[in-house]
Amino acid sequence: MGIFAVLLYVFNRFNLNFPFMLKYLPFIMKGVGYTILVSLLSIIAASILALFGAIARLSKNPVFYGVATFYVSLIRGTPLIVQIFVIYLGLPQMGIVLGAIPAGIIALGVCYGAYMTEIFRGGIQSIGRGQIEAAYSLGMTYSQMMRRVVLPQAFRIIIPATGNEFIAMLKDSSLVAFLGVWELFFRAQRVGRQNFRNMETLIIAALFYWIVTIIFQYFQGRLEAHLARGTRRITGIAH
Amino acid sequence: MNRRGFFILLFLAALSLSLTLSSVSAGVLEDIKANGELVVSSDANYAPQSFLDEEGRLVGFDIDVATEVARRLGVVARFVTPDWDLIVAGKWGGRWDLSIGSMTITAERAEVVDFSIPYYYTPAQFAVHKDNKTIKALDDFSGKTVGLGAGTTYESYLDPNQTLTIGGGEKIVYQVKGVKSRPYSTDMEAVQDLALGDGVRLDGVLTSGYVVDEAIKKGVPVKPVGNPVFYEPLAAASDRARPGSAELVKKISEIFESMHKDGTLTKFSMKWYGMDITKKAR
Numbered sequence: 001m002g003i004f005a006v007l008l009y010v011f012n013r014f015n016l017n018f019p020f021m022l023k024y025l026p027f028i029m030k031g032v033g034y035t036i037l038v039s040l041l042s043i044i045a046a047s048i049l050a051l052f053g054a055i056a057r058l059s060k061n062p063v064f065y066g067v068a069t070f071y072v073s074l075i076r077g078t079p080l081i082v083q084i085f086v087i088y089l090g091l092p093q094m095g096i097v098l099g100a101i102p103a104g105i106i107a108l109g110v111c112y113g114a115y116m117t118e119i120f121r122g123g124i125q126s127i128g129r130g131q132i133e134a135a136y137s138l139g140m141t142y143s144q145m146m147r148r149v150v151l152p153q154a155f156r157i158i159i160p161a162t163g164n165e166f167i168a169m170l171k172d173s174s175l176v177a178f179l180g181v182w183e184l185f186f187r188a189q190r191v192g193r194q195n196f197r198n199m200e201t202l203i204i205a206a207l208f209y210w211i212v213t214i215i216f217q218y219f220q221g222r223l224e225a226h227l228a229r230g231t232r233r234i235t236g237i238a239h
Numbered sequence: 240m241n242r243r244g245f246f247i248l249l250f251l252a253a254l255s256l257s258l259t260l261s262s263v264s265a266g267v268l269e270d271i272k273a274n275g276e277l278v279v280s281s282d283a284n285y286a287p288q289s290f291l292d293e294e295g296r297l298v299g300f301d302i303d304v305a306t307e308v309a310r311r312l313g314v315v316a317r318f319v320t321p322d323w324d325l326i327v328a329g330k331w332g333g334r335w336d337l338s339i340g341s342m343t344i345t346a347e348r349a350e351v352v353d354f355s356i357p358y359y360y361t362p363a364q365f366a367v368h369k370d371n372k373t374i375k376a377l378d379d380f381s382g383k384t385v386g387l388g389a390g391t392t393y394e395s396y397l398d399p400n401q402t403l404t405i406g407g408g409e410k411i412v413y414q415v416k417g418v419k420s421r422p423y424s425t426d427m428e429a430v431q432d433l434a435l436g437d438g439v440r441l442d443g444v445l446t447s448g449y450v451v452d453e454a455i456k457k458g459v460p461v462k463p464v465g466n467p468v469f470y471e472p473l474a475a476a477s478d479r480a481r482p483g484s485a486e487l488v489k490k491i492s493e494i495f496e497s498m499h500k501d502g503t504l505t506k507f508s509m510k511w512y513g514m515d516i517t518k519k520a521r
């Protein structure tokens with residue numbers, strides 16, 4: 001509560017024009033849809049990439065391992081905004097012309113896929129060797145072992161970290177504003193600039209990012225509790 | 240799994256490729272006619288040329304001009320709003336057909352885009368904070384820090400390593416020397432930074448005279464200094480890399496010609512600026 005009072009005091013000192021903020025709040029709010037859409041599609045793309053990336057990083061096949069390791073190194077070693085512009089400006093030179101939204105989703109997906117490859121790899125590696133051997137000794141193939149034994153357990157470890165990535169992605173999705181996607185940040189900037197009141201509109205956008213993050217955190221907490229059911233019961237018996 | 244995974248990836252890659260490869264055709268004008276729409280890029284940061292009204296609709300002088308141009312082409316206008324840097328960089332990859340976004344004709348830009356004839360003119364204006372007492376004339380700017388939009392003609396003007404050649408190559412008389420320029424993503428951030436106070440971050444800005452007027456109108460504490468340093472002819476632009484670009488701007492020039500003659504441009508100018516700025520200044 002005290003922190004909230006401090007925040008309100010600071011806002012007060014900004015000398016904000018509240019009628020102006022109220023007037024443009026609905027317009028900026030309409031950007032939430034694109035922000036969530038871009039973030040959701042990007043996290044799906046990133047998850048798919050990360051799954052293959054992690055399996056390839058753990059593969060004994062030198063080609064898969066090499067490609068995945070190179071991908072993680074290159075993407076983690078370059079700024080996201082550079083990747084967005086490379087995909088938006090660079091690909092057309094090769095004859096692949098992407099619109100602003102697909103280019104943004106691919107860039108975010110590729111970037112977060114690299115970070116999440118490492119999360120997924122860690123999750124898969126945390127599953128004991130004995131489990132894998134047990135699965136094989138039951139006659140499962142590699143694919144069956146992954147799908148039925150390793151991944152379901154690995155997800156429990158992967159989900160919290162992935163949720164964290166998604167929260168980061170929600171905010172990094174603002175970078176697609178540079179390509180002209182009318183999401184939260186784009187709308188806030190346009191309205192702010194033309195009225196010489198950037199502060200007001202950026203605060204509105206910040207508020208909405210925060211609200212979306214809080215809502216997402218709630219659902220993530222529920223999902224984690226759901227996935228943790230099994231372990232909690234077992235530890236309960238063990239002690 | 241490995242092999243199957245690889246094939247799934249390959250399939251996804253092929254799918255995304257097939258979805259995105261744009262159809263190559265005879266020329267941009269034919270594409271516009273075939274699609275029934277003219278895709279126009281506009282930088283929606285500047286009132287009254289291109290901005291968002293209270294309902295969030297794109298409006299302004301540029302928007303009216305583009306809508307009328309499309310109408311005279313027999314198609315409808317659709318607007319996209321990429322960052323200014325992306326518009327002036329050229330190589331649009333066919334994502335939009337034409338820029339009607341108050342772009343100044345310069346020799347440097349003409350290397351990547353084709354220009355139509357100008358549809359209006361804007362003065363380049365220095366401004367300072369209202370409280371400033373020391374900068375009264377243009378040469379008082381020497382050694383001062385001036386904010387401006389990145390990738391604008393104003394940035395080229397103040398950059399000693401660049402020569403700004405505008406329009407038909409009219410000579411630009413340099414009335415200021417040794418100015419430190421500080422680029423912002425748009426002119427508007429520069430104006431807002433100047434508004435923080437005299438010399439707080441900036442000593443002045445260099446932007447369009449209409450941006451200064453608009454700022455004063457909206458209560459921003461700035462004031463113009465001196466006469467405009469140069470006048471810019473603003474035109475529609477088309478991506479040179481696109482087949483048929485030259486034909487498109489020729490057609491657009493013809494349309495502008497008729498819009499100048501029949502008073503349509505003057506009408507739009509009166510509506511948005513309250514004065515006729517479609518005639519060559521000076």
